[in-house]
Amino acid sequence: MIEIIHILVLIGILITAALIVWQKNLVAAAVTFAAFSFLLSIEFYILQAPDVAIAEAAVGAGISTAIYLIAIRATHDQEVT
Amino acid sequence: MSDSLSKIIRTTADVMFLFITVFGFYIVLHGHLTPGGGFQGGAVIATGFILLIVAYKLEDFLGWFQKRTFQNCEMSGLVLFIGTALAAIPLGYLFFMNFLNGTGGLFGQAVPFGINPGFLNTAGTIPIMNIAVGIEVLGGLSIIILYMTTGIRSHEEGE
Numbered sequence: 001m002i003e004i005i006h007i008l009v010l011i012g013i014l015i016t017a018a019l020i021v022w023q024k025n026l027v028a029a030a031v032t033f034a035a036f037s038f039l040l041s042i043e044f045y046i047l048q049a050p051d052v053a054i055a056e057a058a059v060g061a062g063i064s065t066a067i068y069l070i071a072i073r074a075t076h077d078q079e080v081t
Numbered sequence: 082m083s084d085s086l087s088k089i090i091r092t093t094a095d096v097m098f099l100f101i102t103v104f105g106f107y108i109v110l111h112g113h114l115t116p117g118g119g120f121q122g123g124a125v126i127a128t129g130f131i132l133l134i135v136a137y138k139l140e141d142f143l144g145w146f147q148k149r150t151f152q153n154c155e156m157s158g159l160v161l162f163i164g165t166a167l168a169a170i171p172l173g174y175l176f177f178m179n180f181l182n183g184t185g186g187l188f189g190q191a192v193p194f195g196i197n198p199g200f201l202n203t204a205g206t207i208p209i210m211n212i213a214v215g216i217e218v219l220g221g222l223s224i225i226i227l228y229m230t231t232g233i234r235s236h237e238e239g240e
Contacts, residue, residue, distance in 0.1 A: 050116035054108065058121060062128035066135055066226055074233040 006046050012039045030068040037061040086136050094136035101129035109215035113207045114199040119214025126215070127222035139230055148227060151220040158217030165209050181205035 016036040023029035037060030044053040108115075109122030134142050169178040182205030183191045190202045201208075 051118075051121070054117050054121040055124065058124035058128055063124065063131060063222060063226070066131045067229065069135065070226070070229050070233060074236060 002046065006043075009039055009043050009046065013043065026072045027069065030065055030072065033068065034061045034065040037064070090136050094132045098129045098133060101132070102126055105129065105215075105219075109211055110208065111201070112211035112215075113204040114201070119211040120218050122211075123215040123218025124222060126219045127226075130219075130223045131226050134226055134230060139234060142227075148224065151224040151227065154216050154220030155224065156220075158213045158215070158220065162210055162213035162217070165206050165213065179205040179207065181209075 013036065016032055016039060019032045020029050020036060023032060037056060040060065041053045041057040044050075044056055105122045105124075105126035105128075107122075108117035108125060109119060112118035112122065130146070133145075166177045169180045170176060172180050174180050181187065181189045183189060184205075185191075188202055188205055188208050190200060192200070192203050
């Protein structure tokens with residue numbers, strides 16, 4: 001049972017990591033990064049490191065997403081060809 | 082953030098702020114028994130404050146909590162940490178010595194032998210240092226976001 005969840009989490013990490021790069025909308029990329037960070041914290045928990053999982057969930061999914069959103073708000077959205 | 086977000090987001094932030102803060106203080110206080118500790122709990126509490134900063138107007142947030150509050154949190158946490166470490170020297174122990182362990186007072190209960198569920202009133206100075214680190218990280222991480230938001234506000238008004 002735990003192997004199935006582990007494989008699903010790893011596939012989800014790969015999919016979200018690819019989506020962060022391919023996303024055109026910057027706000028959507030920041031929210032996808034939060035989902036990636038959440039899946040990474042579940043992976044840490046499966047690998048028996050709950051201490052690192054709590055730190056990753058708080059800093060990665062909470063604080064760095066807020067920093068990205070504030071930084072995106074301060075800049076202009078311009079297409080680079 | 083010059084304007085507050087929609088009513089759904091503000092209500093959700095109001096409800097979630099209480100639970101996030103209580104969970105963060107739980108992680109800080111049980112740092113010597115369960116996974117987590119000062120840094121993790123402080124980061125969770127700071128996430129609650131950042132949720133309020135993102136959801137509401139900056140003027141509303143500064144009406145509830147001043148910048149001075151978070152600066153005082155950071156300073157008092159650092160002073161409490163180094164004060165606990167230095168308090169062992171006048172008592173005749175080495176620097177960072179766990180002088181409260183096993184004395185029966187505050188956090189001074191001896192750990193019973195064998196398998197037990199874990200008792201909160203143990204471990205000596207380690208919970209005090211966890212609380213100090215928690216207060217310090219809560220002030221530091223909150224004030225990073227607060228100064229970033231304030232800087233963006235002055236940048237937008239300057240244009």
